[in-house]
Amino acid sequence: MPIHLIWGDDYEGSNREIEGIIQTLIDPAWKSFNYSQIDGNDPKQNFRALEEVQSAPLGNGNRIVLVRRSPFCNACSIELANKLEQTIKLIPDNTYLILNNSNKPDKRLKTTKLIQKSIQSNPLSTEKSFVLPLPWDLNGQRNLVKNIARNLNLKINHATIDLIVESIGSDSSLINTELQKLALLSEASNDNLNTNGEQEITKNLVEKLIQNNSTNALDIASLLLQGEIIIALNKIKSLLDSGEPSLRLITTLTGQARGWLWVNLLDSEGNQDVKEIAKLIGIANPKRIFVIRKQIQGKSFEKLLGLMKKLLIIEALIKSGTNPMDAFKDNLLTESKIMTNS
Structure with a gap:
């Protein structure tokens, strides 16, 4: 009765782990028969998952039942918990149940205790967490x-x-x-x-592959800080046209804006220790604090916060499928005066 419990907000990391398990255990020729993906938000599908996982694989390889947004360790009904307790002993050795959720398992739940006990007693079972670090970690x-x-x-x-x-x-x-x-x-x-x-x-x-583009992105961030929106948009278009991933670009921009906000806030509270500030912000080189202080000199917290809000909106739009250039233009050109010099 092998079980893989995979959780955390690092969706890409979780998906890579799940894909690795699938490639290792499933015979490609028999995948359509031996692989099922279940939506854990649907109560009926959760019961279906527990039915399917009792079946041995057809042909070669193993069977996998994957439950996305699994409720078993977070919000499990009494009926589903009882069904799991009956089922877990009946899972064949060559059928794997993968439970995936972005939230940390609730150790108070009976189902969580049951699943973790099963994992500990079976060398084929695992529990792995994929949690993204906070910006200052x-x-x-x-x-x-x-x-x-x-x-x-x-x-x-x-x-x-x-x-x-x-x-x-x-x-x-x-x-x-x-x-x-x-x-x-x-x-x-x-x-x-x-x-x-x-x-x-x-x-x-x-430095050759990543930092050159990162440096260009930092130049764009400086232009946005100075209110040079049109010039910044032209550079953004040039970077995107040259193949720069839009998510990496916006990640660099938001990271820079976040650093400006933190330094501004900590300076306003009288914190002058650059090493401590660098540690709080998550900057490896404390000397960068001096550069940031020079960049934001004369800029108010409200203006820095306004820029950060715009960048976060752009990031959300890009991740939801909006054309990256449209996302940048629609948000940076709107009320751009908020980012001009005082």
């Missing part, structure tokens, strides 16, 4: 990069990790994509493999 962001690199079998040192964190932030999808690009670049430039077969990602490679 620098160590969490470092660990995110480190874990993704490990999954890709890449060697990476601390200085390179810090550079990736500064350039990308905690966007799991972008980190994974950029690390794969870096691996290809490293492989093309030389056969720099260590004894464990790991491809090494160097700081120099990151």
Whole structure:
């Protein structure tokens, strides 16, 4: 009765884990018979999942029943809990139940205790969490990069990790994509493999592939701060036309705006310790605080907050499928005076 409990708000990380399990366990020729994806928001489908998971696979390989937005460890009805208790003993050894939810399992629930007990007693079962670090959690962001690199079998040192964190932030999808690009670049430039077969990602490679575009994005952020909206939009269009991922661009812009807000707020409270400010904000190099202070000199908290709000709206629109350039234009050109100099 193997069970995989996968939870956390890092959807990309969770999906990579789930896809890896599917590729490992399912015979592609029999996938249409042995793989089911269930919507946990539908009570009827949850009961269907518990029925299907009692069946052995057809043909070769294993069977997988995946429950997205699983209620079993968060909001489980009494009827469903009773059904799970009856079912969990009947799951065949070659049928896997994957329970996926963005929320942390509620350990007070009877079903959570039952599932976790089953996981502990079965070597084929696992519980894994994929939680995105908060913007000020620098160590969490470092660990995110480190874990993704490990999954890709890449060697990476601390200085390179810090550079990736500064350039990308905690966007799991972008980190994974950029690390794969870096691996290809490293492989093309030389056969720099260590004894464990790991491809090494160097700081120099990151500077070539990632930081050049990041620097351009930071230039755009400075233009937005100064109220030079038209010039900024032209540079944004140029970057997007050259293949720069829109989500990476907006991530860099929001990261810069967030740093401005934090420094402004902490300075207004009389905090002058640059090391402490850098740690609170999640900036690896404390010397950047001096640069940020110079950038926001004469800018009010309200203007910085107004810019941040616009960027967050743009990010939400892009993620919902809006054309990136339209999202930038529609929001940055609206009431752009809020970002002009006082």
